[in-house]
Amino acid sequence: MASLLSACEGSRSTIDPSEGDSIAAIGCTTEQDCDGLGLKCDTRRWVCASCLSDADCGPGQSCSLGACLPRVCEPESQFCLEGAAVECNQRGTGFVSRQPCPDQDCRIDGDASYCAGEPSCRRGRSVLCQALPEFSGEQVVDGSDQDFCVPAMTYALSDAAWTNPEPAPLGSPVIVTARVGWSEQALHAQVYVFDPSVSVDPDDGRLWNGDNVQIFFAGTDELTGAYDGQVDGGATHVIVSPPESEDGSARAVVLYEDASGTVSSPLDDGDYAARLTEDGYEVELRLPFADGLEPPKAGSRLGFDLVLGDATDGVLLLEGAIANQPVVDTSCANGISRPGCDDRSWCLTTLE
Numbered sequence: 001m002a003s004l005l006s007a008c009e010g011s012r013s014t015i016d017p018s019e020g021d022s023i024a025a026i027g028c029t030t031e032q033d034c035d036g037l038g039l040k041c042d043t044r045r046w047v048c049a050s051c052l053s054d055a056d057c058g059p060g061q062s063c064s065l066g067a068c069l070p071r072v073c074e075p076e077s078q079f080c081l082e083g084a085a086v087e088c089n090q091r092g093t094g095f096v097s098r099q100p101c102p103d104q105d106c107r108i109d110g111d112a113s114y115c116a117g118e119p120s121c122r123r124g125r126s127v128l129c130q131a132l133p134e135f136s137g138e139q140v141v142d143g144s145d146q147d148f149c150v151p152a153m154t155y156a157l158s159d160a161a162w163t164n165p166e167p168a169p170l171g172s173p174v175i176v177t178a179r180v181g182w183s184e185q186a187l188h189a190q191v192y193v194f195d196p197s198v199s200v201d202p203d204d205g206r207l208w209n210g211d212n213v214q215i216f217f218a219g220t221d222e223l224t225g226a227y228d229g230q231v232d233g234g235a236t237h238v239i240v241s242p243p244e245s246e247d248g249s250a251r252a253v254v255l256y257e258d259a260s261g262t263v264s265s266p267l268d269d270g271d272y273a274a275r276l277t278e279d280g281y282e283v284e285l286r287l288p289f290a291d292g293l294e295p296p297k298a299g300s301r302l303g304f305d306l307v308l309g310d311a312t313d314g315v316l317l318l319e320g321a322i323a324n325q326p327v328v329d330t331s332c333a334n335g336i337s338r339p340g341c342d343d344r345s346w347c348l349t350t351l352e
């Protein structure tokens with residue numbers, strides 16, 4: 001079985017729908033197809049699976065995309081854990097957010113947990129491809145979302161609007177909580193990733209082959225396809241990888257690709273931070289809009305996309321994008337549009 005790793009090496013692309021789909025699930029059309037394996041036929045995805053619902057799992061387990069995973073909390077509940085305000089994910093298999101409180105001062109109010117003194121506006125929900133809130137206050141680019149008083153978009157990576165492979169492999173545990181806002185100067189983003197196995201690529205030129213967060217954005221909604229940071233409102237692609245160990249360091253690049261090849265350069269140190277958490281990692285970015293642009297304002301629209309890669313033990317297992325709109329006559333080398341080489345495949349989001 002070829003791996004996604006080799007598919008990406010060959011294409012030099014961040015996402016290449018023409019390749020991949022190499023993590024072959026066992027297909028089925030009837031129960032009998034899976035009987036010999038001791039599995040059930042998941043007729044939503046037409047693959048053999050360990051479980052179809054929680055009832056198929058043992059005590060203390062939840063069925064998550066065909067796999068039985070330990071239930072560690074009551075789904076969608078909020079509580080205090082080791083001095084942090086914590087929110088459980090929809091399946092109870094992990095956390096969508098964990099906010100360490102200063103001085104262990106986590107409080108419970110009704111169903112909500114929060115850090116004392118923390119603005120309550122942080123608990124809302126958002127859909128990033130529909131609207132971005134205005135970011136206010138001072139951002140400290142340290143990895144923490146303490147300075148992000150904006151709602152979050154939370155999703156299982158396997159449920160992303162676009163995944164590679166498709167369908168996503170069963171049992172992928174990764175859950176993404178992204179907070180993104182805008183100001184006249186910059187795009188502000190903090191992404192918390194629940195990921196029990198953090199694995200990064202040692203080569204700065206191939207960060208997309210390990211665990212990584214990718215932000216695509218432009219200072220305009222008038223997108224034309226190919227982009228190099230100078231056109232289409234400074235349309236830009238940034239990739240950040242977390243440190244792999246406590247003493248490792250985060251890395252980030254700006255990447256452009258077109259038919260002639262790929263150009264990668266380091267992102268300025270002050271523009272990003274990433275760090276490990278107890279159950280994954282988190283990434284924070286402050287990405288200035290391009291010089292000479294008219295400052296963005298409420299009501300206008302921007303091109304935007306968010307992509308995550310999940311690797312385990314050096315092998316890329318799953319990529320997911322919140323948008324990958326098909327483009328005819330694409331600017332991409334192999335003719336199939338993807339965020340890394342055609343900005344028209346991004347979504348357009350409205351600034352609030």
Ligand SMILES: [Ca+2]
Nearest residue numbers: 140142144147
């Ligand atoms: Ca911060």
Ligand SMILES: [Ca+2]
Nearest residue numbers: 195197198311
């Ligand atoms: Ca991972």
